[in-house]
Amino acid sequence: MTTLMKRARIAVVGAGGIGAAAHLPAVTALSDEAELVAIVDLDPARLADAVETFGPTRGYADLGEMLAAERPDITVIATPPHLHEPLSIQAMEAGSWVFCEKPLTGSLASADRIREAEQRTGQWCVTVSQFRYSGGSRQVRDALAAGTWGRPLLGVAHTSWYRGPDYWEAAWRGKFRTEFAGATTSQAHHAIDLLLWLMDSPWEQVAAYADTLSRPIEVEDASVASVRFRSGALATMLSTVLSHNQETRLQVMAEDATVDLHTLYMPLLDEWSVRRTDADGTRVVEDWAEPEEPVQAHRAQLANILAHWRDGRQPELTCAEARETLEFLTALYKSSAVGAPVTRGEIAAGDPFYEALDAAGPARAEAKHALR
Ligand SMILES: NC(=O)c1ccc[n+]([C@@H]2O[C@H](COP(=O)([O-])OP(=O)(O)OC[C@H]3O[C@@H](n4cnc5c(N)ncnc54)[C@H](O)[C@@H]3O)[C@@H](O)[C@H]2O)c1
Structure with missing residues (x-):
């Protein structure tokens, strides 16, 4: 006898780039x-396309109308970043869990409002971090946390991506009001969040430079950062959309082995390697040679949320955990602005950086604009 699984009613809000490429295929898979149960988008043509491709389902132009009519169990928010806070809170107030695209939101103050809404409504807001859910990542994290390769000592997270001028044609991109910040938050978020998770110790201090070196945008197109962890471990991060040779590179140098990842958009199992050096030379101690079927990682994270939802358990990566990465990013921008390292916990209410991820960014952009 087969037992039927309890099915969650899911609505997807935003059928644009990532909504149509990742979230809608994930739900239907x-x-x-x-x-x-529903797709919501302000753009009638996109909405009609998505309903035709991923339906049968109903299309709505307005989130409130959809929530009242459909009462979804989980609402996916895949809209531009400035809408994440209001739409997530609106969905939670209507009794729905939320699965929200990264970055969760544009400030620690805003994250605290989302956290308050979780507590008030009894719902959860989970942030997308699909790198954590791609095959190899979980295996590497478990092995590092178990001490299999000794203590993590040094980390590297380099996001060297390329975005040409057409990328900023979408009106919300490149502007503080709608995107909040640039390459470090929009593109390197994946690798930064993954490294912070793998190092198995909270970050303690960051010293960084972030700037707009080339693209005619307000937000930064490059940053470099040095990080110290509570364990004493150190890391370096580079985040840019200016590299003509695209790569995402992660490294964790632990006491007994070094873990490497070379990938672009999805850390698959066979893109990780672990090497050890001893008197006999350097050898690979783990190479997950079995190539896995390409995992659509949004799907893997959604499957993880669904398992928690069915069991009535708190999901992973709710607001409190996503806030950790947001605090790190805020500290990185603050360090660049003040020209000094920033320590975990120092950005609190009353600090302009509590109210905006890159609080000094608009003045920096204005000064650059005046020089042009
Ligand atoms: N996880 C990833 O790998 C990944 C990749 C790309 C983008 N993203 C994130 O996903 C989010 C969306 O990015 P995108 O590239 O898909 O943007 P996009 O502009 O391609 O799509 C956004 C969609 O939201 C719709 N929309 C805007 N306001 C709305 C509203 N009030 N109600 C309903 N729909 C509304 C737009 O009409 C559009 O179709 C951003 O936060 C971005 O950072 C994540």
Whole structure:
């Protein structure tokens, strides 16, 4: 006898780039566990396309109308960043869990309002971090946390991506009001969040430079950072959209082995390697040679949320955990602005950086604009 799984009613808000490429395919691929009950988008043509491609389902132009009519169990928010806070809170107030695209939001103050809404409504807001859910990442994290390769000592997270001028044609991109920040938060978020998770110790202090070196945008297109962890470990980070040779590179040098990842958009199992050096030379101690079927990592994270939802358990990466990465990013921008290292916990209410991820960014952009 087969037991039917309890299916969650899911709505996807935002059928643009990532909504149509990742979230809608993820929900429909998990049809044993999830039912796509609605798609919401302000753009009628996009909405019609998405309903035709991923339906049968209903299309709405307004989140409030959809929430009242459909009462979804989980609402996916895949809109531009400045809408994440209001739409997530609105969905939670209507009794829905939220699965929200990164960056969760544009300030620690805003994250605290989302956290307050979680507590008030009894719902959860989970942030997308699909790198954590791609095959190899979980295996590497578990092995590092178990001490298999000794203590993590040094880390590297380099996001060297390329975005040409057409990328900023979408009106919300490149502006503080709608995107909040640039390459470090929008693109390097994946690698930074993954490294912070793998190092198995909270970050303690960051010293950084962030600037707009080339693109005609307000937000930064490059940053470099040095990080110290509570354990004493150190890390270096580089985040840019200016590299003509695209790569995402992660490294954790632990006492007994070094873990490497070379990838671009999805850390698959066979893109990780672990090497050890001893008297006999350097050898690979783990190479997950079995190439895994390409995992659509948004799907893997959604499957993880669904398993928690069915069991009535708190999901992973709710607001409190996502806030940790947001605090790190805020500290990175503050360090660049003040020209000094910033320590975990020092950005609190009353600090302009509590109210905006890159609080000094607009003045920096204005000064650059005046020089042009
Ligand atoms: N996790 C990832 O790998 C990844 C990749 C790309 C983008 N993103 C993130 O996803 C989010 C969306 O990015 P994108 O590239 O898909 O943007 P996009 O502009 O391509 O799509 C956004 C969609 O939201 C719709 N929209 C705007 N306001 C709305 C509203 N009030 N109600 C309903 N729909 C509304 C727009 O019409 C558009 O179709 C951003 O936060 C971005 O950082 C994540």
